[in-house]
Amino acid sequence: MNQIPALVRVFAYLSLLTVGGGMAAFPEMKILTVEVHKWLTFPQLIHLYSVGQMAPGPNMMMIVAIGQWAGGILGALAVLVAFFGPTALLAFLVARLWKKLERWPWRTSIQQGLAPVSIGLLLAGCFTMAKGAIFGVETASIAVGVLLILLQYKINPALLVLGGAVVGVISFMPK
Amino acid sequence: MSDAAANPALEAAASAAPVGAQASIGQIFLEFLLIGATSFGGVVPYLRGSLVTKRNWLDDKEFVEMLSISQSLPGLNATNMAVLVGEKLHGALGSIAAIVGICLPGAVLIYIVGIFYRIHGDHIWITAALKGVAAAAVGLILSTVVGLSKKSLAGKADFVFIALTVIAVNRLHQSVPRTLIAVGLLAILFHRPRNKQKESAAQ
Numbered sequence: 456m457n458q459i460p461a462l463v464r465v466f467a468y469l470s471l472l473t474v475g476g477g478m479a480a481f482p483e484m485k486i487l488t489v490e491v492h493k494w495l496t497f498p499q500l501i502h503l504y505s506v507g508q509m510a511p512g513p514n515m516m517m518i519v520a521i522g523q524w525a526g527g528i529l530g531a532l533a534v535l536v537a538f539f540g541p542t543a544l545l546a547f548l549v550a551r552l553w554k555k556l557e558r559w560p561w562r563t564s565i566q567q568g569l570a571p572v573s574i575g576l577l578l579a580g581c582f583t584m585a586k587g588a589i590f591g592v593e594t595a596s597i598a599v600g601v602l603l604i605l606l607q608y609k610i611n612p613a614l615l616v617l618g619g620a621v622v623g624v625i626s627f628m629p630k
Numbered sequence: 631m632s633d634a635a636a637n638p639a640l641e642a643a644a645s646a647a648p649v650g651a652q653a654s655i656g657q658i659f660l661e662f663l664l665i666g667a668t669s670f671g672g673v674v675p676y677l678r679g680s681l682v683t684k685r686n687w688l689d690d691k692e693f694v695e696m697l698s699i700s701q702s703l704p705g706l707n708a709t710n711m712a713v714l715v716g717e718k719l720h721g722a723l724g725s726i727a728a729i730v731g732i733c734l735p736g737a738v739l740i741y742i743v744g745i746f747y748r749i750h751g752d753h754i755w756i757t758a759a760l761k762g763v764a765a766a767a768v769g770l771i772l773s774t775v776v777g778l779s780k781k782s783l784a785g786k787a788d789f790v791f792i793a794l795t796v797i798a799v800n801r802l803h804q805s806v807p808r809t810l811i812a813v814g815l816l817a818i819l820f821h822r823p824r825n826k827q828k829e830s831a832a833q
Contacts, residue, residue, distance in 0.1 A: 472806045474704045475778075478771055482799050483806045502751070502760045505767035506743060512666040512736025513673065513708035519737045520744025531741055539729060542705025546713040547725050553699050560823030566702050568818030571788035572810060573701070574778050575795025579809075581771040582800045588764035597762055601769025606776060613671035616766045623762020624755060 458525040459533050461492060466518060466537040473542065475573020477515035481580035494525040501587045508616045513539075593626040653687060653719045655727045661685060662712055662731030673708035673732070677715075687719055701782075708732055784821065791817045 465487045472480040481504070488494045495503070500521075507517035515538070522534030556562050589595050601615045653661075661680060669676035674697065681687045688696070696718075700710035709729050716728030750756055783789075791813055798809040 471704050472810070473706060474810060475701060476774075477706050479806060479810075499747075499751070501764045501767075502747065503740075503744065505760065505764040506747070507736075507740060508767050508770060509670070509763075510736045510739050510743070511669045512732055513706045515706060516733070516736040516740040517744075519740045520747070523741055523744050524748060528741075531737075535733065535737060539705075539709050539733060542703065543709060543713045543725065543729055546700070546703055546705055546710040547717055547722065549699065549703060550714045550717045561818075564818050564821045564823055566698060567784045567821035568791075568816075569702050569814060570778075570782040570784070571791035572795050572814045572817055574775060574783070575792040575813065576799070576806065576810070577771065577778070578775050578792065579796045579799035579806075581768060581775065582796065584764075584771070585768050588761075588768050594761060594765035597765035598769040598772070601766045602772045602776075605770065605773035611671040612770050612773075616763055616770060619762040619764075619766025619769075620759040621762065623759045623765070627758035627761050629754065 458492075458494070459530060462522055462526055462530055462533050463537040465492065466522075466534045467541055470538045470541045473515070474569065474576060476577055477513075478580035478584075479573060479576035480515075482583045485583055488521055492525070494521055497587050501584055504584065505588070505616065505619075509613050593622075597622055653685075653724075655720055655723055658716055658719055658724050659727040659731045662716075662728045663734060666732040667735035669708075673711075677708070677711055681715060688715065692718075787820060788817070791820075 469480040469484055469487070472483055485497060485500060489497050489500055503517040503520050507514060510516055518534050518538050519531045522530040522532070524530075526533065553562075585598070589598055597619050601612075601619065604610060604615060605612060665673065665676050665680050678693055682690055682693050696711060696714045697707065699714060700707045703710055709732065712728035712732045713725045716724035716726070718724075720727070747756075751760075779792075794816075795809055795813050798804040798813065799806060804812075
């Protein structure tokens with residue numbers, strides 16, 4: 456069955472939810488891609504997102520893999536355009552408008568008001584993901600370890616995610 | 631214009647006034663392609679290093695300003711920044727060149743990784759590694775939450791808005807757009823512009 460129209464609809468919608476970052480859309484992404492359209496399982500979604508953290512470039516590129524699975528190379532392209540197109544157009548239009556709004560007093564209010572909401576959405580996305588990713592002492596220790604190291608030292612996060620893979624192999628390989 | 635950029639002396643002269651900086655479509659595309667291919671572990675520091683320090687297409691003030699616009703809009707910081715910088719340097723075509731450039735390397739990589747994962751994802755080595763990777767990603771997101779909270783919150787009341795957002799999405803299972811509109815409006819109204827007398831009296 457042709458999944459392209461559904462892919463475009465879902466990812467164009469998710470695109471508009473990414474206020475403050477891609478993770479804000481994660482709870483809806485789980486519902487739509489896993490539960491409604493069944494393009495992949497929840498563990499697969501978590502794995503793709505996490506592996507995507509090791510790739511360079513914008514951090515939601517994992518959507519390409521979902522598009523590829525559901526609709527081949529056309530699916531991947533459709534998802535890319537649907538996910539990045541609407542917000543790119545919006546940014547383009549706002550870029551021209553924003554300078555003119557420099558003295559508009561609500562501009563600061565919008566920025567100050569959206570800051571805590573976008574942090575809340577990021578945290579909500581994180582909790583949704585943690586439900587699938589944290590399930591015992593080992594995984595909890597890895598998450599807390601990464602958090603503490605990043606708060607303490609200036610280190611490239613991609614290396615820590617790679618380190619997580621090594622700890623994962625050591626902890627979960629059948630002996 | 632492209633001649634000027636090819637000549638280091640002229641480029642240095644132009645860099646004194648980055649506000650008027652211009653670049654060809656090809657230069658924009660290549661620079662963002664390079665950022666897209668090398669920015670492991672988060673795009674923003676690489677953007678700054680490349681656009682402000684190396685190319686002198688923006689000064690620091692413009693960079694921070696554009697970043698704050700990027701963060702207030704839907705869309706990823708990386709792609710919003712590409713659109714804003716591309717627009718400034720070369721209009722609509724500049725935006726397209728920048729966003730395609732920054733997305734291309736990661737998209738090709740994940741396309742290949744996705745196919746590989748589809749075939750070998752249930753291999754015991756890989757499932758073991760992925761459990762660790764996913765847990766590490768949770769820690770990474772939490773550190774972003776802490777970093778952003780330190781940087782961009784204006785007062786204690788903001789923690790209430792964070793809590794309301796999390797409760798609405800995770801506990802009450804409200805959709806993200808509904809939460810965004812409800813809590814967002816509340817927070818924007820809370821941070822509404824006050825008139826100047828009151829503000830100076832408070833300070």
